[in-house]
Amino acid sequence: MYLTKDEQAVLDGEKGPGAQKAMELVTALGKIYGADGLVPITSAHLSGASYKTIGDGGLKYLEDLAAGGAKVTVPSTLNPVGMDRTRWREMHINEHFAEKQLRIIGLYGQMGVQETCSCTPYLGANVPKCGDHVAWAESSALSFVNSYIGARTNREGGPGALAAAILGKTANYGLHLDRNRRPTVVIDASEMEDSVFDYSLLGQAVGMAVGGGVPYFTGIRPGVDEAKALSAAMAAAGSVALWHAEGCTPEAAKYDVSGLEHVPIGPAERQKAKEKLNTADEPQLIAIGCPHLSPKEMNDIAVLLKGKEKKRKDIEIWFCTSAAVRAQCPDAVKEMERFGPVLADTCMVVAPIEGMFQRTATNSAKAGNYLPTLCSQKVVFGETADLLKVVE
């Protein structure tokens, strides 16, 4: 792996121990994946922000890093954390958890990371341009910016993305290189409904059918919300970090896909995908907003709830979005809050709900995959409108 004189100097510790550690990590990861050198990045998005997932080991790591004076050198945003940072009591979070969680957010802030705490930074806080090299963690977000925007990132882990953010560079391998961005399989989607939920099912079905690789879709023209759901589902059901859609995504026209294997995904495959994620009937919590709700999705939900009453007081409802979107949609928030809190900074997957609920309903295929493993939940999986009928 080639390092410039300056990069070698950082590795040798001439720019201090913080930068040296970051360089050790970026070069070690580059080495195991066959990188030829480093590439400058324009932004980073960091995972490993919830106290529930990183624990005391992660907290101590961040404390030591911040105490050593580490600072990010490119615009960097943070993934959702384990609670809404002001309304955590409404989520039944205890003081101990809240105190540790707030410390984690503060430490990232101290290192210069924007404390946005969202999995959809590309909706406003952190928007790469086509062709930008970036270092993003958070599987759904990195797949979105790779695919729908045409930026270039690998599936970074939390510490790797933070190290890249500190250096302003990441290792040049994988999806940073043209040759690895070529489609590997054609997905012929048919009879798609014009709904975000159907794209979630499509992603789940593709993840189940092909696992990884670079799918090339025919028969779909996803908008931003549909692309968000599709990216999230494919990254959770499989390990897809980049996809193309004919006549839609920025790189699709570059590729000749003749000769590739075709996999048809129709209503039957999507129905099967839906059934796979359904493991319960009666939820205790309905959680909507994985990935975080966009302004349009907020308004759609508000329209759906207008004029209705929440009759089932025993079922809790959480809506999850970013603080920015929540601030942007005051009318929708007002309507939604009659049913349950509109939470920012967090979601049902990274919050410690395993001590509070056993059965959670969601419209998200991504959450449907992770709720059983990360939160010990049984899942009611369905379209938002159907899920919310339960409480009318």
Added chain:
Amino acid sequence: MIMHGRAIAPGTAEGEALVLDEPFSFLGGADGATGDLHVRTGNLAGKVFVFPKGKGSTVGSFVMYDLKVHGKAPAAVVNQTAETIVTTGAVIASIPMADQVDVSLIREGDRVIVDGKRGYVELPDVQVLDSASSVILTAGKVLMLCRPPAARSFPGVWSLVSGRVERGETPEETARREIKEETGLTVGFPDAVLPPVLVREGNTVWRVWPFLFRAEQAKPVLNRENTAFQWVAPAEVSERPTVAKVPDIIKLFIGQ
């Protein structure tokens, strides 16, 4: 013995080997505060932790950091193949690490020195000895010899025509000499050779140099080094107890 692997995380450390032969997840696999393993009895503190590769949750990197904070981290990590989680954990927790060495040659309890900057893994108490091992192929069958029950190494199992390389000999000369001594056969140039194969036996690693000789109408006459011979079809070699890696060598030469 020194194995030249790949440098992953810098630093040098020495310790006793703790060896797992399965991929390992630090999350769930070990207690970050005590160093105790959950997958079997054992404690990671101060050990050279040897396993094929990492698996599981990315939180495993932070468990490695937690081990370090509590003074319970392994002294070093050696993997067959490094992946993201263990690499990240080793670097952030400043645990020397190397990969791309044959971890099957390291035994529980071995004294191991890891140089994570150069990628060297040294087993100072293990010696390396050279031997030559010949596949003699006649009419599609391989000559196998049975070692006496009292043999010093690999007693009572089936082997190829093998022997230790003596001082001043090349491995090919050893091969021809051993064939003559053990079977009475005279062979010409080898039909094929392979890079050496490493086999662990006690505190010795045998560097075995494999040769293939074709012989027509060979009628072996054994000396005292072996008790019996058989002509064996390559596919049936593994049906009998053999010296380690013998089936692999035959497979590499003949492809079955």
